[in-house]
Amino acid sequence: MALGQRLPEPGTPESEALLAELQAILQQQSIYSVYQPIVSLETGAVFGYEALTRGPQGSALQRPDLLFGFAENCGHLYTLDRLARERAIAGARLASRQQLLFINISSAIIYDPHFVPGQTMELLQRYGLEPHNVVFEITERSSIEDFRVAKKILEHYRKQGYRIAIDDAGAGYSSLQAIAELHPDFIKVDKSLIENIHQDKIKECILETFVTFAQKMNISLIAEGIERLDELTKLIRMGVQYAQGYLLAMPSREPAELPAELAEHIAQHRKAAAANGYWTIGDLATPIRTFDAKTLISEVASYFKEKPDAQAAVIVTDGRPVGLMMRERLFQQLAGQYGFSLFWHRTIDHIMDREPLIVDAALSVERASQLATSRSIHNLYDLVIVSREGRMAGVASIRAILETITNIRMETARVANPLTGLPGNQQINRELSKRLLEGKTFSVIYIDLDYFKWFNDRFGFHKGDQLIQFTADVVQQSIAMCGTPYDFVGHVGGDDFIVMAAGADAVPLCAEIIRRFELGVPMFYDGEEFHYVEDRHGNRIENGGVTLSLAHLACAGGASVTQEHISQASAALKKKAKALRGSVYVTSRVGAGISSYA
Structure with a gap:
């Protein structure tokens, strides 16, 4: 039968032939x-x-x-x-x-x-x-x-x-x-x-x-x-x-x-997410005592008696976690009727939890929390075992996980832009300082929406917020396609954004941002076409609608370049871009030692 051909009607010669073939397949088990x-x-x-x-x-x-x-x-x-x-x-x-x-x-x-x-x-x-x-x-x-x-x-x-x-x-x-x-x-x-x-x-x-x-x-x-x-x-x-x-x-x-x-x-x-406050469960992992699966229960019990603060032990085989033994659960087993005589001389793998929560160190703290808190009430406060490439890396407690999530959310809410959720000015300054201290060449792209006030006045603040969010999405999507995972995007405020990208040449990234923006922005005009817009003073400007001005500044590493240098050079460059019609980018550089790139 050709690809896409429908099944034949029952009773037809084609159907009878397929039935014989199916019966042969089932009889010979040839699937x-x-x-x-x-x-x-x-x-x-x-x-x-x-x-x-x-x-x-x-x-x-x-x-x-x-x-x-x-x-x-x-x-x-x-x-x-x-x-x-x-x-x-x-x-x-x-x-x-x-x-x-x-x-x-x-x-x-x-x-x-x-x-x-x-x-x-x-x-x-x-x-x-x-x-x-x-x-x-x-x-x-x-x-x-x-x-x-x-x-x-x-x-x-x-x-x-x-x-x-x-x-x-x-x-x-x-x-x-x-x-x-x-x-x-x-x-x-x-x-x-x-x-x-x-x-x-x-x-x-x-x-x-x-x-x-x-x-x-x-x-x-x-x-x-x-x-x-x-x-x-x-x-x-x-x-x-x-x-x-x-x-x-x-x-x-x-x-x-x-x-x-x-x-x-x-x-x-x-x-890339880690650079903006992303925590993994591996960041919380702490050491814990491990025992081989064939260790006698008596030896593990003696360890807990000697270490009254020890909450649990992880059971391993060839360095790989295979079980968890919580202190309280072990002594409950031994305290039961005949518990001592039944278990004392047996190996720990007989009574350990064979299905503990084991997560890779790269898992996000948020996801680890979801997995941990969805466990049975009897295991809710058991330690979470952390592994790297299948081998034992440590444990994390429920308390440590929940405290970290609370702190992350409080910090993110405090400094992020409330509309786009992107890092705000405090994180932008921190990122810029970090890149300058690294001494490596990088690019700064300032992004400004032209004639946004005209758009907001004509279509309303709700549509204006949507356009701001759309622009933020365009920048992030462009970085995903043309940038690197370590590139940073922040929301300066209002209709201004900033990108910090690796290397001196971010021209392809600028071009991609403009391409995506021009492709999607017409959907915000409700089918209308424009031949002019108005500037902040109410003057008519020949333009087809909202555009983007991008100021791309390549920054050489070294002590000669400061945040003030970058701010002044970018402001001048953005003014030059805004003097041009349409969505454009202009490029320049600050600091010595950058080769020509555009």
Whole structure:
């Protein structure tokens, strides 16, 4: 069958031929699984893999949509789905106990009586996996008809340790209803919402709603179908937690790792946030006593008796954290009836918490807090274990995490611009001083909206605020495309912005800011066209509307350049730019030793 061809009508020769082929596939068990990585946008590490079923190569049913669609039409969906689940588990090669395997199941399958008894558990045990490694990803092959029954069945699996994901969010109403009814652990955002999101403000606003909702409900968000670096960068900056798509890795028979250059791209953009007050859980990690998993319980108990202030100990195997032993919980075990005689001479791995919260050091403090506070009330105040590349790095307490978040929010609210949320004058001065002290060449770009007063008077302050926010977005998006992760953008106030970029040549960045601004600003005119505007004194100026004036100043490193020099030179340069018609940039330099660049 050609790509895009519909399934044949039942009873036709084509349908009978496909039925024979499907029966042969099921009898010979000739389907196989490929695996596509799901990547953490907090750490750049592979978080898990989605198992994708493929029919025999060269078969008319090779494509999964045709294979499962035809199987459902002719009543063989349950048999095919069980076989696909077996193949997915059998071929999975997870690198750590924390990685997850996402297995697609049709919503119709959860009503299958053969789905309940425990065949999946038997498969997992056979291949060395556990329920906490598995996420059942509910697809939209058929809509859920009875949410009451579905919730009951899925709750049965949750109690065993499995997790639930809802696929194709944003593609239709049924996925949103499933989110509301089933309270999933993961939401997978459909490719249709992710494609070109860096250029589509409506898609961005919709995804922002998903991000906010997921944070409030402690649900993890996975963006699907990423094929462009621009999309990936936008998602990182929007706070989406996980990503999947051809850009990151193609599906393959052997689970693949993320290419090094993409991992570095993710890490750099996270570091950029760090320069503006972003804290990672690794910043809070403190040392703690560790014990090997085969240490006797008596030895751990003796340690706690000798160290009355010790709250817990981390249990490790070959330097990798595998469990947590809280002081209070250990003594509760020993104090119970026969506790001493039962446990004293056994190893600590018999009573340790085998499922502690273990997070990578690069994870944001905000996200670590969400994970920690969503735990069971019995584990709510357990220490959070911090690892680097899978190895023990330290622990963080709930108190330290919450205090840090409170301080970050108070500081951000105090110094950020209230309209755009960008760093204000205090942070701008701090950043400028830091760059001057580093002694490296950098660029300063002052950005001013021309004729903003005219726009505000004509269209109202609400539309004016929207234009200011749009300009802030344009600058940030341009930096994501043409700048570096270490570039800084601040809101001086009103309609003035500032960018500090690495190196002397920021001309491509200036050109990109103007291009994006000119492309998007007409939508603020409500369909009107203008041949003139008015300046601050009410004089008519021939111009098509609001424009941008950019003053690009290359600053040489060294003691000869000061903040005052930069301020004076930029003011003169901005005056020169504003004397020109249209959106323009002008360039100059301050300090010695800068080669010609424009």
